[in-house]
Amino acid sequence: MREDGAVAGPALDGVRILDVSGGLAGPLGVLQLAEHGADVIKIEPPGGSRARHSPGSRVYNRSRRSVTLDLSHADGARLFRELCGTADVVVEAFAPGTMARWGLDDESLREEFPRLVYCAVPAWPSGSRFEGIPGYEALVHARSGQQWETTSFRNGPVFLHNPVASMGAAMLVPIAIMSALVARDRTGRGQRVEVSLLQGVLSLTTQNWNWTDRGQFQLPKTHPPGVHQGSIHECADGEWIHVPASGGTAPSRSVASVLGLEEVSFDQLFAMSPADRDDYVARQREAFKRHECADLVERFRAAGLNAEAIVPPHERFDHPQLRASGSVVEVVDPEVGPTTQIGVTIFLEGTPGEVRGPQPMPGAHTDEVLRSLGHDGAELADLRARGVV
Amino acid sequence: MPPPLEGIRVVDFGQYLAGPFGPMLLADLGADVVKVEPTRGDGMRGGFIGPFMGCQRGKRDIALDLKHPEGLRVALELVATADIVHHNMTLGTADRLGIGYEGCKAVRPDILYCNTYMYGPVGPLASFGGVDPLAQAAAGLEWEQGPVAEGNPPLWYRYGHGDVAAAIPSVSALLIALYHRNRTGEGQLVWASLLHGAMLYTADSWIAADGTPSPRPTLDREQLGLDALYRLYETQDGWLQLAAVRDDHWPALCRVLHREDLVDDARFATGADRRQHRAELTALLADAFMGDLATNWRRALRSVGVPAEISVDTWDGETVLFDDELVRLGLVARYDHPLLGRVRQFGNLITFSDTPGSQERATPLCGQHTQEILHELGYDAAAIEAFRDDGVVTWPGDDYAFGV
Numbered sequence: 001m002r003e004d005g006a007v008a009g010p011a012l013d014g015v016r017i018l019d020v021s022g023g024l025a026g027p028l029g030v031l032q033l034a035e036h037g038a039d040v041i042k043i044e045p046p047g048g049s050r051a052r053h054s055p056g057s058r059v060y061n062r063s064r065r066s067v068t069l070d071l072s073h074a075d076g077a078r079l080f081r082e083l084c085g086t087a088d089v090v091v092e093a094f095a096p097g098t099m100a101r102w103g104l105d106d107e108s109l110r111e112e113f114p115r116l117v118y119c120a121v122p123a124w125p126s127g128s129r130f131e132g133i134p135g136y137e138a139l140v141h142a143r144s145g146q147q148w149e150t151t152s153f154r155n156g157p158v159f160l161h162n163p164v165a166s167m168g169a170a171m172l173v174p175i176a177i178m179s180a181l182v183a184r185d186r187t188g189r190g191q192r193v194e195v196s197l198l199q200g201v202l203s204l205t206t207q208n209w210n211w212t213d214r215g216q217f218q219l220p221k222t223h224p225p226g227v228h229q230g231s232i233h234e235c236a237d238g239e240w241i242h243v244p245a246s247g248g249t250a251p252s253r254s255v256a257s258v259l260g261l262e263e264v265s266f267d268q269l270f271a272m273s274p275a276d277r278d279d280y281v282a283r284q285r286e287a288f289k290r291h292e293c294a295d296l297v298e299r300f301r302a303a304g305l306n307a308e309a310i311v312p313p314h315e316r317f318d319h320p321q322l323r324a325s326g327s328v329v330e331v332v333d334p335e336v337g338p339t340t341q342i343g344v345t346i347f348l349e350g351t352p353g354e355v356r357g358p359q360p361m362p363g364a365h366t367d368e369v370l371r372s373l374g375h376d377g378a379e380l381a382d383l384r385a386r387g388v389v
Numbered sequence: 390m391p392p393p394l395e396g397i398r399v400v401d402f403g404q405y406l407a408g409p410f411g412p413m414l415l416a417d418l419g420a421d422v423v424k425v426e427p428t429r430g431d432g433m434r435g436g437f438i439g440p441f442m443g444c445q446r447g448k449r450d451i452a453l454d455l456k457h458p459e460g461l462r463v464a465l466e467l468v469a470t471a472d473i474v475h476h477n478m479t480l481g482t483a484d485r486l487g488i489g490y491e492g493c494k495a496v497r498p499d500i501l502y503c504n505t506y507m508y509g510p511v512g513p514l515a516s517f518g519g520v521d522p523l524a525q526a527a528a529g530l531e532w533e534q535g536p537v538a539e540g541n542p543p544l545w546y547r548y549g550h551g552d553v554a555a556a557i558p559s560v561s562a563l564l565i566a567l568y569h570r571n572r573t574g575e576g577q578l579v580w581a582s583l584l585h586g587a588m589l590y591t592a593d594s595w596i597a598a599d600g601t602p603s604p605r606p607t608l609d610r611e612q613l614g615l616d617a618l619y620r621l622y623e624t625q626d627g628w629l630q631l632a633a634v635r636d637d638h639w640p641a642l643c644r645v646l647h648r649e650d651l652v653d654d655a656r657f658a659t660g661a662d663r664r665q666h667r668a669e670l671t672a673l674l675a676d677a678f679m680g681d682l683a684t685n686w687r688r689a690l691r692s693v694g695v696p697a698e699i700s701v702d703t704w705d706g707e708t709v710l711f712d713d714e715l716v717r718l719g720l721v722a723r724y725d726h727p728l729l730g731r732v733r734q735f736g737n738l739i740t741f742s743d744t745p746g747s748q749e750r751a752t753p754l755c756g757q758h759t760q761e762i763l764h765e766l767g768y769d770a771a772a773i774e775a776f777r778d779d780g781v782v783t784w785p786g787d788d789y790a791f792g793v
Contacts, residue, residue, distance in 0.1 A: 011569035028592065032558070036565050055603040056593020106742075125718050125740070134632065134696040138619060142630035145703030147621065150534075150547050152612055157628050157700040159621050161533045161608045162550060162590050170589065171557040176739040178564035179393035179418050183744045185571050187390065191743035202709075202720060202735035203557065204548045206410055206443035209706030213730025216705050217439030219547060228522045228545045232531070240543050242526040249479065249516045306507075306519050310543045313529030313594035314602035321584055324512025331595075339603075340596040342588045346562040347509070350577030351569055 010037025011351040015181070018043055018083055019064065020071070021093035022051035024137075024166040025197065026121045027060040029173025030091055035344050036353040040064035041087075041369060043071070043080065046387055048362030058333050059341050063356040067370070068363035068389055071102045075388045080104060082373050084113050088190075089177055093121040096131050106192045117180040117190040121169055125196045135197070140165040144201040149208065151225040168200025232310065233285060239293035240310040243300060251304035258299050259287040317342075333358045363389065392419025392746045397567070399423065399473040400464075401448065402455075402488060404431045406549065407521075407583055408477025408505050409444040410556035415473070415563070416447030417738070417746045423471075423762060424448040425464055427455070428783045430755045434791040441793055443734060444556075445752040446724065451763070452756030452783040459781045461487045466766050469496040472570075473563055477505040477555075479518045490578045499576035501566045505555045506582040524551030524587035529594065539610035554586030609671070617663060617670035618642070621700055622678040628700040629683045631674075631690075636660055641693040645686070646677040710734070722748035728793060755791055756784040 015038040019030045022044070034040040042049075042061060046068045051057050067083075070076040081104070084090060090109065092099055099105050106118040120126070123135030133139060138159065141147050146164065147157035176193040184190055208218040220226050231244050243255060245266075256263050264280060272280065288296070293309050300307035309315075317328045317340055329343035344353040366389050370380055383389045394415060399422040401412035409424070409431075416422040424431075424445065430452075433441040451467070454460040465488070468474055474493050476483060483489040483504070490502045504510070507519025522545050525531050530550060531543035559581040566579050595603045606615040614620025618633040633642045636659075643651045651657055651673065656666045663670055678686065683699045690697040703709050710733040715721050722736035736748055759782050763773045776782045 011565045015568075024593075028589065032561055033565070054593070055595070055605070058603075059592050059595060125715075125720060128714055128718060133698065136619075136632040136634070136696055138614075138630050139632055139696055139698040142621075142628075142698040142700040145701050145706065145709060146548075147628075147630070147700045148702040150544070152544060153541075156623075157621055157702075158544075158612045159608060159614050160546070161536070161606070161615070162530055162546065164548070164550065164590075167550075167590050168553070168557075171554070171561070171586075172738050174561040175414065175418075175557070175564060176741075178561065178568055179739065180741070180744075181568055182564060182571070183390075183393040183741075185568075186395070187744070189743065191741060193742070194740040195738070196740075199720065199738045199740075203738050204550065204553055205706060205735050206553065207406065207440040207549050208443075208547075209703075209710060209734060210439035210442045211706065211710050211733040212442075212726065214728070216707075217437075217442070218705060219437075219440065219549075221547070221705070225545060225547060228520075228547075231522065232543055232545065234542070240532075240537065242522050242531065242543075242545075244520045244522050246518075246520055248518065301514065301517075304517075306517060306523055308523045308526035310526045310531050310537070311529055312532045312538070312602075313591040313605065314596050316527055316529055316588065316591065316594075317596065319527055319584070321508040321512040321514050321582075322588070324515075325509050325585065327585060327588065336597055338598040342592050342594075345585045345588055345592075346558045346565075346579070346581050347585075348562055348566055348569075348577055348579045350575060351566070 009351065010353065011348055012037035015039065015089070016041070016087040017089040017091060018087045019091045021091050021121055022049045023093055024056070024060060024163060025169035025173060025200065026091050026093040028170040029121070031060060031063060032174045032346060033177065034063040035355055036348065036351070041083070041365070042066045043069050044362055046070055046363070046389065058336070058339065058359045061359040062331060064360065065365035065369065066360040066362055067366045070388050071104065073388050075383060077102050077104055079370065081112070084109055084116060087116065088181065089117045089119060091119045091121065091173070095135060096122060096126060110190060110192070115184060115188070115190045117177060117184065118192045119173065119177050120192065120194045121173060122194070123197045125198055126194060137163045137165055137197070140197045140201060144198055146201055151221055151223050153224050155223055164204055165197035165200045168203040169195045169197050172200060172203060233288035235291055235293040235296060236289055237292045241288065241293050241296055241307055242310055243305070243307045248306040249304045253303040255300070255305060258303055258305065259284065261287055329355050331355060331358050334361050390744045393741065393744050394418040394420040397421070397473065398471040399475060400425060400468055400471045402474065402476035402478065402483065405433050405477065406440060406444050407552045407555040408475065410553065411503070411505065411559040412475050413444050413447060414557065414560045414738070416750070417748055419746050422448040423467060424450045424753065425467070426450055426452045426755055428452045428780070430791055434755060434793055438793045442732060442752045446722065446734065446748055447750045448753055449758040449762060450753035450756060451759045454781055455486050455488065457781045459776065459779065463763070463766065463781070464488055465492065465496045467762070468493045468500065471497060471500065472567070473501045473503065475503045475559070480506065480510050480516045494576065499570055499574055501563055501570060501576050501579065503559050503563050503579045505559045506580060508584050509582040510580060519583060521549045521551040521583065524554065524583035527584055528587035529591045530587065533608060536608040536610070538607060541610060550590060551583045551587045554589060555581050555583040558586045617667050617674060620671065622675055624678050624683040624686055625681060627683040629678060629686050630698045630700050632696040638695045639663070641695050642690070645689045645693060645695065646674070648673070648677055719745070724749055724751045726751045727754060752793060754785045754789065756782065759784040
């Protein structure tokens with residue numbers, strides 16, 4: 001609420017983004033701006049984006065309108081240019097050269113629309129020798145070394161289930177766009193910004209890849225994996241719990257006390273002989289196995305200690321902190337009906353964000369948007385008949 | 390042209406990782422970031438030189454005792470000159486110190502104030518601090534990477550996926566708020582958390598009205614892939630990541646592997662068939678890939694348009710950070726640190742055509758810019774010395790105690 005009592009509009013009211021990207025990084029990146037008020041128009045080929053077959057598309061592509069447009073068709077490209085005249089931002093994630101082939105490269109678009117921000121989300125950095133490598137997530141993991149960085153129970157590379165290259169890029173895309181819009185406030189001009197999936201990976205290396213003349217400093221790399229892995233325990237019901245050694249809030253009891261074990265400080269633990277330490281750790285593991293997971297989580301938290309049940313993704317909706325912040329939302333999808341999804345994940349207290357609707361059906365807003373550009377019914381029928389929209 | 394956030398001043402009261410990484414990105418974007426550090430040093434300076442540098446470059450640093458009335462006064466004078474305040478203290482801590490949102494708003498009415506949390510400021514765990522594994526556990530990451538469904542224990546990702554998921558989105562929140570402030574003149578309070586940020590990683594998971602979870606790709610027990618055709622395979626001299634995910638990749642793959650017989654094998658006729666017979670197909674392909682070197686497979690597969698890459702061990706990032714082309718493209722940062730010499734880390738995470746950022750300013754020593762910043766606030770040399778004598782501020786001397 002403002003002091004005059006009026007409720008503030010969403011922060012990005014009046015910002016229009018054309019999202020031509022498919023896949024994950026572009027749509028999920030743009031989602032964070034859509035749910036803070038940007039008017040996002042998803043541009044996809046007639047029949048819908050290929051990425052729609054992925055279940056996650058229903059989340060990544062919500063809170064926006066959909067216009068189907070064949071950009072490879074001259075009339076489609078012309079309509080896209082018209083839309084650019086009404087937009088602040090274009091986001092694309094094609095293989096290099098694709099937009100140029102359609103006459104929609106960033107240079108010609110920015111020449112015609114100097115205030116336009118053009119955001120490219122390629123797999124590999126433009127101008128690098130990697131450009132020709134296909135843009136599959138796991139290829140970026142392989143080439144960037146990520147598969148050798150998360151240690152497991154064996155030596156050798158590990159396939160990462162978490163698509164961290166795309167996820168890193170998805171987190172950087174809103175920053176890239178907003179930085180360029182803030183710069184535009186000063187310069188009056190848009191620009192090209194690029195977030196490659198490789199840069200998405202690099203954003204994760206902050207704790208680990210730091211080389212200096214005095215040596216290389218990082219979190220230790222061990223088999224089996226280190227201290228945080230060691231605080232994962234199996235419980236009586238076969239569920240798993242993570243009880244890190246730090247955090248919480250002014251604990252009233254210790255982990256050992258909750259488990260009914262004698263107190264052993266870190267210093268004492270490290271002073272033990274390897275055999276004694278193994279014995280203590282084994283007794284600790286046994287103690288965890290005497291309790292049910294949910295019960296232990298409850299008891300640790302009541303003592304001011306941190307603990308989380310290690311859950312599959314669909315069980316995360318029960319988390320009390322997600323419930324309390326309104327981050328679990330019902331979204332009525334036009335194809336599968338009511339769904340439970342994760343809501344807004346960044347919070348602006350003065351201008352709260354919100355989910356603004358499900359993933360639209362392909363082309364659900366084609367007429368509405370093209371009519372707003374001044375195209376009439378006869379023209380739209382002709383475009384439709386020719387497969388342009 | 391100057392960088393995107395030229396002229397924006399940030400005061401960073403955070404410590405450790407999930408806070409300070411955000412202001413570091415703001416510094417990369419050209420903001421003037423002042424790290425306000427306890428006189429005893431950020432808790433990370435001791436044993437975690439690498440992670441500390443990974444979250445602090447590009448900042449100036451004033452070492453200040455916020456619990457001293459004069460220290461608090463100086464901090465608020467600094468806030469009065471700032472656009473953004475950022476930190477990762479637990480709920481209520483900043484208020485108790487006198488640098489909470491209300492305290493900062495009193496001296497800078499349009500301040501953009503960001504607090505990153507473990508769990509967010511509402512709910513039964515609002516006052517809990519936390520660490521990365523809690524977010525990885527709660528989001529489903531550890532369960533799926535185990536994979537627990539295949540009988541393995543959960544696996545924690547060593548790369549702090551939870552930490553970065555709080556820090557990076559906090560910058561998005563601030564830039565959205567900055568854009569809004571530029572239009573309305575209004576500041577506001579924003580927040581992000583490890584828990585909420587980590588939800589982005591598994592955002593694709595939803596539940597239907599009847600309680601059925603959305604289908605998800607599953608990792609195999611060997612932690613090598615999501616499918617026989619989207620998987621790591623061992624070769625005679627290393628590992629190859631195969632991504633033969635399109636239907637037209639299948640016959641081409643069979644020919645390269647000299648297994649043309651599989652093309653007409655009814656078990657593998659369609660994509661659905663190949664997924665259904667994942668284990669059999671995986672065993673056949675694993676056997677075939679052991680017949681040659683990874684480089685030979687990659688060359689042969691590329692020549693027929695089947696995506697594949699060698700899985701590279703970078704030896705702790707060395708082959709990436711010393712890659713001339715990535716250096717040329719600005720993806721590697723290089724700067725000199727007074728104690729550590731030449732430093733290399735990741736560079737630009739975003740490439741700007743017109744207003745590039747930079748990472749030329751080193752990670753600061755504790756209190757490295759104390760005098761400079763106090764001078765900017767209008768204090769003369771005598772006053773600055775008096776502050777130090779009273780224990781309000783410090784700066785590095787001959788007895789500098791930290792490794793970074």
